[in-house]
Amino acid sequence: MIPTLARCVLSADAFRTCFTHALASEHEEIMGLLIGELTVSEAGEDESHIHSVCLFKRSDRQKDRVEISPEELAAATTEAERLSGIADRDLRVLGWYHSHPHITVWPSHVDVNTQAAYQQMDKNFVGLIFSCFHTEPNKANRLQVICFQAVPEPSYLSSTGSGKFVSREVPLQVVSPNGLTASFSDSLSLLASVMVEEERDLYSPANQSPETVEEIMNAIHNGSVFTKSMTGIAENLCIPLIRVLEAQLGRNHQRMLELNRLLDSPESGGQLLDMSDVIQ
Known part of the structure; x- marks a missing residue:
């Protein structure tokens, strides 16, 4: 069709x-x-x-x-x-x-x-x-x-x-929505977990009870490759995600202060907000 x-x-x-x-x-x-x-x-x-x-x-x-x-x-x-x-x-x-x-x-x-x-x-x-x-x-x-x-x-x-x-x-x-949404941050967290699982699946079968010198050397090499892969995931995905979340937290905090200043004015008569009220 x-x-x-x-x-x-x-x-x-x-x-x-x-x-x-x-x-x-x-x-x-x-x-x-x-x-x-x-x-x-x-x-x-x-x-x-x-x-x-x-x-x-x-x-x-x-x-x-x-x-x-x-x-x-x-x-x-x-x-x-x-x-x-x-x-x-x-x-x-x-x-x-x-x-x-x-x-x-x-x-x-x-x-x-x-x-x-x-x-x-x-x-x-x-x-x-x-x-x-x-x-x-x-x-x-x-x-x-x-x-x-x-x-x-x-x-x-x-x-x-x-x-x-x-x-x-x-x-x-x-x-495009405004700001960082919970859906996107959850997806990035899941992505990091998926990539770590992929690397573990590649690493684990290759390192089961090495006995000979050659097997031990191979295990050391595979461990180094696995460590490098984990470092890459942290550097390229986890650390940028943390920085994005920290920046969003700062924006949310600033927004909360601005809204509380408006609510604290004589004209508003409202109550103060906490962070849960302004998270995007």
Whole structure:
């Protein structure tokens, strides 16, 4: 079935989480699933609104491809149902995202075929690609994102609707809230945990009761690599997150002081606020 999606509206929280995830791994692709709702515009066009991101631990780390297992898709569906109950909205899995480290943002033939397979379940399913660590001639490092779907190539389209697929770019709009939201900070905290688990999975099987000199030396080497990886996660993800949260805390404190000055004025007659009243 040919998709008819007019545009994809991505929340700033989801956008920041996806790009942070992409920047956290320079040498292998990352991936995740997108949760949102499908709406119809005033013009009668289908629009995909993405509100949240599902992060998964990679079982297979490769530089040129990623895969989403049925178990991960089922977990994302369960999370969408949970969020639907909280928000009282019809949320579901509406797309996937992955990164292109050191290459352009354009979908490969593997990406297009993967996207076509997802669209067999939902014609409005979308794919996002985040290109990072890519330097073009005479330009600095570029960060790019594209939203796409798979459509049959006209020359290959048959009466059954099957054939060769090509990518179709979907207009992407990012809706930005004010300040740092709890959803984004929670996602970054989860991302750090996921990356630590990935490194532990790689390290643990290689260091089980070394006995010979060679095994001991290998264990020491693997331990050094693991320590370096943990240091990288702390330096590139955890420390920046702490600085962002500290800055937001300072802004919240300043806002609380300003509001309390207004409430303390003779005209207000209100009561003083505490930090929980002004956290964004």
